Amino acid sequence: MYKIAIVGCGWVGQQHADGCRAIKGCKIIGMVDPQMELTKKVAAQFNTAAYGSLDELFKKDKPDIISVCTPPNLHRAIVEEALKKGVRHIISEKPLAHNVVDARAIQKAVKSAKATFMTAFCHRFVEPIMQIKKIIDSGKLGEVVFFRNQFSSRFDGVQQRWFSNPKYSGGGCLIDTSVHSIDLFRYLCGEAKSVSARTASRMAGLKVEDTSCVLLQNSAGSIGVIEASWNVAIGQAYLEVSGTKGKIIYEYWGPFRARFEGDKDWRDIPIKRDINRRFEDEIRNFIGIIEGKKSCGPGVEDGVRANEIIDAAYRSIKMKKWIAL
Numbered sequence: 001m002y003k004i005a006i007v008g009c010g011w012v013g014q015q016h017a018d019g020c021r022a023i024k025g026c027k028i029i030g031m032v033d034p035q036m037e038l039t040k041k042v043a044a045q046f047n048t049a050a051y052g053s054l055d056e057l058f059k060k061d062k063p064d065i066i067s068v069c070t071p072p073n074l075h076r077a078i079v080e081e082a083l084k085k086g087v088r089h090i091i092s093e094k095p096l097a098h099n100v101v102d103a104r105a106i107q108k109a110v111k112s113a114k115a116t117f118m119t120a121f122c123h124r125f126v127e128p129i130m131q132i133k134k135i136i137d138s139g140k141l142g143e144v145v146f147f148r149n150q151f152s153s154r155f156d157g158v159q160q161r162w163f164s165n166p167k168y169s170g171g172g173c174l175i176d177t178s179v180h181s182i183d184l185f186r187y188l189c190g191e192a193k194s195v196s197a198r199t200a201s202r203m204a205g206l207k208v209e210d211t212s213c214v215l216l217q218n219s220a221g222s223i224g225v226i227e228a229s230w231n232v233a234i235g236q237a238y239l240e241v242s243g244t245k246g247k248i249i250y251e252y253w254g255p256f257r258a259r260f261e262g263d264k265d266w267r268d269i270p271i272k273r274d275i276n277r278r279f280e281d282e283i284r285n286f287i288g289i290i291e292g293k294k295s296c297g298p299g300v301e302d303g304v305r306a307n308e309i310i311d312a313a314y315r316s317i318k319m320k321k322w323i324a325l
């Protein structure tokens with residue numbers, strides 16, 4: 001039985017708790033968050049204990065796994081503290097950190113403790129994405145020409161949330177949202193070798209970008225077009241991969257279809273697992289890593305690499321040019 005503690009009781013902490021609850025062999029021993037009213041409420045919902053800090057938790061119990069679900073600027077301190085307290089299995093939310101310095105420090109601490117670590121890029125565990133990965137790897141799509149990925153929505157009230165305070169987040173929608181897409185490009189198409197980006201900020205009172213477009217290119221020439229926005233009326237979560245032999249389109253919560261050379265029409269691809277189970281599958285996969293099973297990661301190095309690409313994307317905006325990675 002793996003004893004897990006979840007640090008941060010906000011939206012994602014609750015998703016992780018919900019995922020853990022569905023996994024046999026995993027027991028939530030506590031929810032940790034300084035907002036005690038919220039923590040008690042969430043802990044009661046998941047039938048576990050509420051703690052205001054890791055110190056309080058460790059006075060009572062010792063987790064095998066911690067899941068870090070706080071704003072990004074706190075990931076480093078929490079990972080380092082947990083490692084010092086002897087925890088050797090850590091899953092930490094995206095982005096790995098709010099900047100490259102902290103991301104590399106996390107990697108160093110994890111490596112020297114020989115800990116098992118996952119950067120929680122949950123989209124790798126969306127079942128249609130797993131199918132897309134298999135189709136690309138099988139060669140059925142040919143060489144990838146374009147990768148297009150958009151995550152957009154209207155994020156009302158973002159001005160009052162940590163997401164738009166660069167001290168906590170490291171930036172706006174580019175780091176917060178496109179970090180997922182950057183990981184997906186690397187995962188599906190291979191390592192990015194250059195990046196260019198543009199951003200816009202038109203929401204009243206916002207200090208960071210509300211809209212971004214990142215272009216990536218890998219060494220084979222595949223181009224990734226990555227869009228994110230907090231400022232659109234009609235949001236979208238969309239992935240399209242066009243290859244020399246076919247094309248796949250996945251509209252999250254909508255159609256999933258492919259068309260290959262010679263096909264007269266589009267083929268619908270059956271979706272075998274509910275997208276809302278992605279956090280459960282991510283944690284299950286992490287337990288598999290702990291037990292030495294083959295895994296798609298994503299490891300600490302994937303988190304660092306995404307932070308490095310984001311950093312270069314922000315530099316490309318200032319310098320108005322492509323940046324080699």
Ligand SMILES: NC(=O)c1ccc[n+]([C@@H]2O[C@H](COP(=O)([O-])OP(=O)(O)OC[C@H]3O[C@@H](n4cnc5c(N)ncnc54)[C@H](O)[C@@H]3O)[C@@H](O)[C@H]2O)c1
Nearest residue numbers: 008009010011012013032033035069070072093094095122
């Ligand atoms: N994988 C995804 O799809 C996804 C979606 C949303 C957010 N996230 C990521 O998850 C993390 C949290 O985001 P969220 O949306 O849950 O934010 P949130 O604001 O809903 O929750 C964050 C929680 O962290 C708590 N917190 C602050 N300091 C703390 C500390 N020292 N110890 C413990 N808890 C502390 C806050 O009180 C708050 O309850 C971020 O890294 C974010 O980028 C991932």
